[in-house]
Amino acid sequence: MTKKYILSANEANRLYWLGRYEERVYVALHLLRKCYDKMIDGQQSDYYHFWEKFNVENIYASNEEFEYGMLYDENNINSIAFSQRRAMDNAMELRNDITSETLSYIEMSIAKIKELKGNKETNITTLQPITDWALAFFGSAHQRIENNMVLSTIFAGRIVEYLDAMIRFDYPIERLRFALEGLNDYTDKIPGLTDNDALLNAKALLDNNMPGDAVIDADTKNKLMFNVNRIICA
Amino acid sequence: MITDDFSVLVNKRDSVNDWLERFGVRFGVYKHGVFNEQLFPFDSIPRVISKDDWSYLEPGLKQRVRALNMFLYDIYHDKNIVKDGVIPEEFVYSSKGYMPECEGISPILNVYSHISGIDLVEGKDNKWYVLEDNLRIPSGASYPMIARTITRKVSPDTFAQNSILDNRNYPDLLREMMEQSSVDNGLCVIFTPGRYNSAYFEHSYLAEKTGATLAYPGELFVENNLVYYAGANSNEKQRVGCIYRRVSDEYMDPMAFEASSLLGVPHLFESYKAGNVAVVNAFGNGVADDKGIYYFVPKMVEYYLHEKPILQNAPTYLPFYKEDFDFVMSNLNRLVIKDVSEAGGYGVVFGSELSDEKLEELRKLIIDEPRRWIAQEVIDFKDMQIIENGEMVWRKADLRAFVVSGKDTKVWASGLTRFSRNPTSFVVNSSQGGGFKDTWVEY
Known part of the structure; x- marks a missing residue:
């Protein structure tokens, strides 16, 4: 059967956002684990710092509300449930691209979140399968997807999301530089979807901020966010 | 040999259903204007078709579909069956499925019904009866196919110990037919209206398993009378040779049919008419799966093939x-x-x-x-055992057999067995709450 050698606009968009949302689930769980750990010894309002990173207004009145809402509140665009649902919305329209086996990890996560939400379970260790399945999803994608454009668009989305989170949460420059180099491996395979100016700008901003363990100033941070989020035009 | 001991499959039904959920095997239903996705209830006790029955059904199904394809060609060309008085013209031209736009058009390979879903029941008299011919967009093959994939994993011994024809070749049959039909070796696409269609799972699953491209509304366009798949960048396009459409005739081309259709591909019909793209199933098939025309199918077999019909109508x-x-x-x-x-x-x-x-x-x-x-006549068809709330109960069930026609006509050695969950109902349709079973064919 004749192979398809192009991606449609809708398909590219879904692939990219699938990569982003699935990575968002993974990263948010990672950050929430850290945040919950701090809250054990801290003040009632410690979770505010978490909110600040997303530049959004706090909508919860207590640690308990925050814990539950960050996991299951589908009206909270930063919650695990919201991101997982958006990953699912994209993935289910991409079954033929990503394979049923790869899609199944997201299906399982959706079912698990529903179950945990029903039980009002906020102990974050119970969400460990979601983390495991996010990693399994990317592993399965890597192993099973034969179309390089499909694979590269998902993984480009994944790295952009990862970079976005690292910039927000003040990760060292060296980590950002390393991730950006990794992104290059994928953008090379989807030149039609890549904004090279944004990519070069992001690199230049990082190169101008030596040494590697420096914390980026607010202005550079804004510029980096702006460029990183424009590298893929899907 | 196939044993009638299905206890292992029955005991493992929860495991099978977990896998079906894991793979997102769902069925969409609109009720009171609201779309809901639900798992398609699967019953792990299969329908078993004996070797003898299959040796009767297989040639009968081929014969019936060959005659139906010849009828469609005739109706849109010479109309000999009407001229010779075998079928009254009122039944043809007043049919909602008859499309005057298709007059004189010869589809690729002269095949109209590439995928035919023939609904049958087995009577208590041990005879099979055809209830309906579905020649437009018959759906359902993906469900027994994925159920088989899962039950083989869950209970390998069951399949090692029984002589069951493998039904996982349905995508091969489809792929072969699409390749044979494709014009200029163009891309083969499955054209779906999208995820809110009741059979969307099937569209995406068949695309995955055949290697065809799943195309959504807006992704196909016509230029210089050729159909293309549109790339993300405006200069990217790829020629399409075959469209396995899961959209009804009237919504396929707003320039030729329903002008308000947002799903359709403008000017597709002109391209099809010129022989520049195959459309699977072809336009205008509705005239042959009209319930009124059904009555005449045995007569078609005699008229076109000069053979005695093997299968009988109710x-x-x-x-x-x-x-x-x-x-x-x-x-x-x-x-x-x-x-x-x-x-x-x-x-x-x-x-x-x-x-x-x-x-x-x-x-x-x-x-x-x-x-x-x-x-x-109400056919007193055989009940089948199903498990309902942990109890073994008997329910009405039918069989949808699938026949794929390209250069040859081939019958898929399986089918969708649908059952009613309502003890007093004969209606097995999934849209009305029915479930499904795998269909085993003995070899």
Whole structure:
């Protein structure tokens, strides 16, 4: 059967956002684990710092509300449930691209979140399968997807999301530089979807901020966010 | 040999259902205007078709579909079957499925019904009866296919110990047919209306398994009378040779049919007419799966193939004919009455279930429009065992057999067995709450 050698606009968009949302689930769980750990010894309002990173207004009145809402509140665009649902919305329209086996990890996560939400379970260790399945999803994608454009668009989305989170949460420059180099491996395979100016700008901003363990100033941070989020035009 | 001990499969049904959920095997249903996705209830006790029965069904199904394809070609070309008085013209040209736009058009390979879904039941007299021919967009093959994939994993011994033909070759049959039909070796696409279609799982699963591209509305366009798949960048496009469409005729091209269609591909019909793209199934098939035309299928077999029909219809009466009309009027309270313009189990009423008042209303409708109705004897078809709430119970079930036609006509050695979950109902359609079983064919 004749192979398809192009991606449609809708398909590219879904692939990219699938990569982003699935990575968002993974990263948010990672950050929430850290945040919950701090809250054990801290003040009632410690979770505010978490909110600040997303530049959004706090909508919860207590640690308990925050814990539950960050996991299951589908009206909270930063919650695990919201991101997982958006990953699912994209993935289910991409079954033929990503394979049923790869899609199944997201299906399982959706079912698990529903179950945990029903039980009002906020102990974050119970969400460990979601983390495991996010990693399994990317592993399965890597192993099973034969179309390089499909694979590269998902993984480009994944790295952009990862970079976005690292910039927000003040990760060292060296980590950002390393991730950006990794992104290059994928953008090379989807030149039609890549904004090279944004990519070069992001690199230049990082190169101008030596040494590697420096914390980026607010202005550079804004510029980096702006460029990183424009590298893929899907 | 196939044993009748299904206890392992029964005991492992939860495991099978977990896997079905894991793979997102769902079915969309609109109820009161609201779309809901639900798992398609699977019953792990299979329908078993014996080697003997299959050796009867397989050639019968091939024969029937060959005749139906010849009928469609004839109706849109010479109309000999009408000229020779075998089928009254009222049944052809007043059919909702007849499309005058298709007159004189010869589809690629002269095949109209590439994928035919023939609905049968097995009577308590051990005879098979054809209930319906679905030649437009028959759906359902993906469900037994994925169920088999899962049950083989869950209970490998069951399959090692029984002689069951493998049904996981359905995508191969489809792929071969699409490749044979594809014009200029272009891309083969499955054209879906999108995720809110009731059979969306099937569209995406078949695309995955055949290697075809899943195309959504807006992704296909026509340029210089050729169909293309549109890339993300405006200069990217790829020629399309075959469209396995899961969209009804009237919505396929707003320039040729329903002008308000947002799903369709403008000017597609012109490209198809010019032979620049294959459309699977072809346009205009509705005339042959009209419930009124069904009555004439055995006659088509004799007319076109000069063979005795192997498969038989359920005993059917056409009120259009005086003699049948009189019979139907006298026996209305015990027949099944079907509105030929309805599908999906709708428009089917059992005379025995109607009040006197409703029977009179129906009688008037038949008198007003005899062409619109057919009447059938109630086939006392075999019940099948299913597990409902942990109990083994008996329910009505039918079989949808799939026949794929490209250069050759091939019957898929399996089928979708649908069952009613309602103990008093004969209606097995999934849109009305029915479930499904795998269909095993013995070798």
